Amino acid sequence: MIIELSLIQLSYGYINNGSGAESFFCVIILLTSPDEMPPFMSKKTRPIVLANSEAQTPEIFYSIQGEGPAIGRPSIFIRLSGCNLYCEWCDTPYTWRFEGVTFPHVQNQKYNKVREQTRLHSENIIQLIEDYPCRHIVLTGGEPLLQQAGLYPLISQLSGYTVDIETNATVKPERHFDEKVSMYVCSPKLSNSQVPENIRINPEALAWFAKDSKSYFKFVVNSASCLDEIQQLVSQFSLKQDRIYLMAEGMDAKSIESHQSMVTDFCLDQGYRYSDRLHLRLFGNKRGV
Numbered sequence: 484m485i486i487e488l489s490l491i492q493l494s495y496g497y498i499n500n501g502s503g504a505e506s507f508f509c510v511i512i513l514l515t516s517p518d519e520m521p522p523f524m525s526k527k528t529r530p531i532v533l534a535n536s537e538a539q540t541p542e543i544f545y546s547i548q549g550e551g552p553a554i555g556r557p558s559i560f561i562r563l564s565g566c567n568l569y570c571e572w573c574d575t576p577y578t579w580r581f582e583g584v585t586f587p588h589v590q591n592q593k594y595n596k597v598r599e600q601t602r603l604h605s606e607n608i609i610q611l612i613e614d615y616p617c618r619h620i621v622l623t624g625g626e627p628l629l630q631q632a633g634l635y636p637l638i639s640q641l642s643g644y645t646v647d648i649e650t651n652a653t654v655k656p657e658r659h660f661d662e663k664v665s666m667y668v669c670s671p672k673l674s675n676s677q678v679p680e681n682i683r684i685n686p687e688a689l690a691w692f693a694k695d696s697k698s699y700f701k702f703v704v705n706s707a708s709c710l711d712e713i714q715q716l717v718s719q720f721s722l723k724q725d726r727i728y729l730m731a732e733g734m735d736a737k738s739i740e741s742h743q744s745m746v747t748d749f750c751l752d753q754g755y756r757y758s759d760r761l762h763l764r765l766f767g768n769k770r771g772v
């Protein structure tokens with residue numbers, strides 16, 4: 484049985500060796516959870532919880548990036564399961580809306596957690612991706628930054644790869660983790676997600692991303708009120724105009740079209756960039772594309 488404790492014990496003092504002389508001693512006992520160890524100390528890697536494809540295999544696939552600053556770029560996508568938010572229009576509800584979860588979703592479908600998740604270690608994932616003719620990885624979700632402890636050994640071993648992270652920007656990357664990341668595509672959620680503001684906006688994390696030169700921001704828009712919220716966040720966190728992408732909300736090409744002229748008008752007005760959701764147009768709303 485493995486007992487996981489978090490305890491650092493420091494004992495020190497002097498020992499009289501019997502001849503009158505005293506020797507100083509110091510003993511450090513470190514008992515800590517492997518999860519809390521800095522990665523360089525931990526010999527035990529934590530499994531990465533991946534979302535599953537329809538075929539119940541880990542959702543790792545090679546495709547064209549459909550959104551944001553790297554749109555059109557061939558990429559290997561690794562989809563993580565688990566999210567700390569519960570957006571009503573989330574297009575990957577199978578990463579978090581498991582049986583027992585009561586947060587509403589437009590599709591109102593619940594998923595079996597055992598069917599929807601696979602746990603793999605970094606070496607297993609490397610075996611699955613090494614034959615793709617591509618050295619660019621996108622870690623997406625769910626919320627990948629919830630699994631930094633498991634992902635760090637993976638991204639540390641990926642020599643010659645670039646790694647982008649798609650995040651909701653509520654979790655700050657650890658320093659050692661950040662050093663391995665090429666780009667963050669942050670998607671702070673607006674009130675149209677139906678998630679309360681104090682949960683979907685973490686000011687400390689968002690301020691960190693706003694200052695980081697590797698971060699871009701992507702907002703999902705489905706009404707004119709979203710535009711006011713975006714302006715407020717831009718002002719509050721000093722988000723840079725040329726790093727902001729707006730996308731029309733929608734789970735298929737038709738629903739995207741219903742919002743896109745409002746979004747393009749606002750981009751033209753404010754100098755923000757328009758992002759399509761190219762994968763939905765090219766491949767439709769399905770897993771693994």
Ligand code: SF4
Pocket residue numbers: 566567568569570572573574575576578579624625626651672
């Ligand atoms: S943050 Fe992303 S993955 Fe999480 S619920 Fe919202 S849209 Fe879905």
